Structures are given as structure tokens and as C-alpha cells.
Amino acid sequence: xxxxxxxxxxxxxxxxxxxxxxxxxxxxxxxxxxxxxxxxxxxxxxxxxxxxxxxxxxxxxxxxxxxxxxxxxxxxxxxxxxxxxxxxxxxxxxxxxxxxxxxxxxxxxxxxxxxxxxxxxxxxxxxxxxxxxxxxxxxxxxxxxxxxxxxxxxxxxxxxxxxxxxxxxxxxxxxxxxxxxxxxxxxxxxxxxxxxxxxxxxxxxxxxxxxxxxxxxxxxxxxxxxxxxxxxxxxxxxxxxxxxxxxxxxxxxxxxxxxxxxxxxxxxxxxxxxxxxxxxxxxxxxxxxxx
Numbered sequence: 001x002x003x004x005x006x007x008x009x010x011x012x013x014x015x016x017x018x019x020x021x022x023x024x025x026x027x028x029x030x031x032x033x034x035x036x037x038x039x040x041x042x043x044x045x046x047x048x049x050x051x052x053x054x055x056x057x058x059x060x061x062x063x064x065x066x067x068x069x070x071x072x073x074x075x076x077x078x079x080x081x082x083x084x085x086x087x088x089x090x091x092x093x094x095x096x097x098x099x100x101x102x103x104x105x106x107x108x109x110x111x112x113x114x115x116x117x118x119x120x121x122x123x124x125x126x127x128x129x130x131x132x133x134x135x136x137x138x139x140x141x142x143x144x145x146x147x148x149x150x151x152x153x154x155x156x157x158x159x160x161x162x163x164x165x166x167x168x169x170x171x172x173x174x175x176x177x178x179x180x181x182x183x184x185x186x187x188x189x190x191x192x193x194x195x196x197x198x199x200x201x202x203x204x205x206x207x208x209x210x211x212x213x214x215x216x217x218x219x220x221x222x223x224x225x226x227x228x229x230x231x232x233x234x235x236x237x238x239x240x241x242x243x244x245x246x247x248x249x250x251x252x253x254x255x256x257x258x259x260x261x262x263x264x265x266x267x268x269x270x271x272x273x274x275x276x277x278x279x280x281x282x283x284x285x286x287x288x289x290x291x
Contacts, residue, residue, distance in 0.1 A: 001043030
């Protein structure tokens with residue numbers, strides 16, 4: 001497993017990470033245990049969870065139950081700021097709430113330290129188009145002025161069919177040396193190649209169970225892109241999964257590609273998928289197809 005720096009921080013993370021939102025939700029305790037141990041055995045060190053995952057605390061609780069002595073072998077990332085109560089009393093990014101939220105996460109995770117603590121939401125009172133660029137620069141400036149810890153990473157959706165962050169956020173991340181942790185690298189499954197144009201999604205897939213996700217990703221533009229990418233990958237003896245992961249791994253600032261898993265076999269596939277070293281000509285052809 002390739003190990004990379006997380007931006008300009010001292011954290012070293014595996015180039016493939018695991019998203020933990022399935023634990024305690026789509027996977028029960030024993031299945032989660034198998035997935036977690038398989039990930040560590042294969043060299044995955046970045047485990048990305050959040051206090052809100054799996055019904056407010058479920059994912060963190062599973063990790064705290066399962067990790068035990070293996071806690072020291074991973075980089076544990078969690079998040080705060082999304083509502084952890086229905087009455088609006090436990091959410092946001094005030095200093096008071098952060099102190100309470102981190103203590104609650106530490107208790108559920110059964111650990112005394114968190115390697116990477118992340119703000120899950122932007123300030124909802126600020127227009128998102130203003131936030132995307134201004135927030136990073138402003139946070140960096142304030143951190144320097146106050147001589148306090150700065151942001152070291154950002155998580156944003158990024159994939160072969162969702163490349164909007166390249167306009168503003170990615171250049172800002174490069175300027176301030178923030179590590180990028182892309183989520184939804186497979187566009188909720190669209191980039192796996194398992195969906196066929198003009199046919200219904202298989203009953204056991206995410207698109208069949210969540211029509212809103214299908215409506216979000218299955219557009220004529222995206223279907224055109226996927227068809228061309230499938231030809232591109234097949235001609236070179238690779239799968240769509242390998243293309244999606246390896247392309248992200250080659251992008252600027254990407255420290256680790258985060259993907260969830262509900263079975264140990266998926267962990268094995270994800271680890272193998274990042275091994276394709278794309279040439280400059282191949283990257284240019286992918287740009288032509290996807291931009």
C-alpha cells in the first residue's frame with residue numbers, strides 16, 4: 001500500500017482509505033468487524049467516520065468496539081457539526097460545542113486521541129458559492145494571525161463525472177497545501193460499470209434502493225462519459241473501478257481515496273484498483289472525455 005502525506009501535515013495515510021458510514025447501519029457488528037480487520041490487514045490506515053453516521057453515533061461505537069489494540073495501527077478521522085439532537089442544541093462549530101462533541105466522540109471511539117478532526121458542514125448562513133474559495137483562504141489567514149492550528153485537509157466530492165472543485169477549491173488547496181480526501185469516488189456506483197444504459201438498476205444496488213441518487217448521477221451527459229470511459233479502460237486491460245481510483249490517485253493534492261465497503265471482498269478490490277499508473281497521454285485523453 002502506498003503511503004502519502006496528508007497535505008502539509010505530519011499525518012501519513014494510505015492512498016486508499018475506508019469510509020465508515022456503513023458500520024452500524026448497512027453492516028452489522030460482525031460484518032463490520034470483518035471489513036475493518038481486512039482493511040488493516042491490507043495496509044489501509046485511514047478510517048474516516050463521523051459522529052452523525054449510523055443514527056448519531058453508531059459508526060463511532062462500532063469502531064470503538066472493534067479496534068481494540070489495532071487503534072494504534074490506523075489514522076482515525078471523525079467529524080463534528082451536523083445535528084446530533086433534534087432540538088438544535090448539539091450542532092455547529094462554536095468552541096463550546098466542539099469541546100463537547102470531541103469528548104462524546106472520544107467516548108464512543110474508546111480512545112483518548114483523534115488523528116484528524118473535521119468540520120462536517122460549511123456555515124449554512126454563508127452562500128456556498130462564496131464559501132468554496134473564501135473559506136479556505138480566510139481560515140488560513142486567521143490561523144496565521146492567531147498562531148493556532150490550521151486546516152490540514154478538506155473533503156469534497158470528486159470523481160471522473162464530478163470535477164467542479166477544479167475551478168476554485170483545488171487551486172486553493174494546492175496553494176495552502178491542504179490534503180484532499182475525495183468522497184464518492186465512484187459517483188455512488190455509476191463508475192463501477194455495473195449499470196447499463198437503458199436498463200433498470202439491479203434490485204440489490206444503491207440506485208435501485210435510492211432513486212434520488214440515480215436521478216442525481218444518471219444523466220445523459222454522465223452516461224455518455226461512462227460509455228467512453230468503459231471503452232478506454234477495456235482497451236488497456238483495466239476495469240472501470242481501476243480507472244476511477246487510479247485517476248483520482250494521480251490528481252494534485254489527493255492524499256487518500258475514500259470508499260465505503262460492506263464486504264471484505266470490496267476492500268480487496270479497492271486496494272488493487274489504485275495500482276494503474278496513468279501516463280500523461282492517458283490523462284489527457286481522460287480529460288478530453290470527461291471535462
